[in-house]
Amino acid sequence: MTGALRALTLLVAAVVLVFGGLTGFRLLTASTDTDGTAPPTCTNQTIKKGAKLDSNVVEVDVYNASDRSGLANRVTINLQTNGFLGDSIGNSESATKPRRVAILTDERKDPRVRLVARQFKDKVAYRKPDIPVDGGVAVIVGDDYSKLRSKAPTSIRTDRDIEVCMPTVPLP
Incomplete structure (x- = not known):
């Protein structure tokens, strides 16, 4: 059972790593939603x-x-x-x-x-x-x-x- 638990842990870690990497890359390359003007104060x-x-x-x-x-x-x-x-x-x-x-x-x-x-x-x-x-x-x-x-x-x-x-x- 320890071998199956290790495999499951590695699989979950790999999924988290891939998901985090893709999300970070998307945020890094996303354009901003601002038009360059500051909101009125x-x-x-x-x-x-x-x-x-x-x-x-x-x-x-x-x-x-x-x-x-x-x-x-x-x-x-x-x-x-x-x-x-x-x-x-x-x-x-x-x-x-x-x-x-x-x-x-x-x-x-x-x-x-x-x-x-x-x-x-x-x-x-x-x-x-x-x-x-x-x-x-x-x-x-x-x-x-x-x-x-x-x-x-x-x-x-x-x-x-x-x-x-x-x-x-x-x-x-």
């Missing part, structure tokens, strides 16, 4: 006048104009803790060099700008953008930046219709 939605604008739909770019290494990254992480979407992070290429905090904007009263400004313990300066500001709120932090306000608001009532890009998570 968000969908455009309008938040109506009078509705609540939450921090989780506000993108914030943070730029470092100080000599403190990694400051923009730390500020971004702290803003993300309050629900904001971190976007661009880096050293500032703007001519604006605030002592503490500046927001680059053409419209100070934009609810997104007001909500971001309320996060900072420091007095926020407002400057005209001299670098690209695409869809988010651009913040520049300087040498005397201290920290975010504790218990800062994470939503605000909007005084106008606002177009936001709601993040989506693609499901497999």
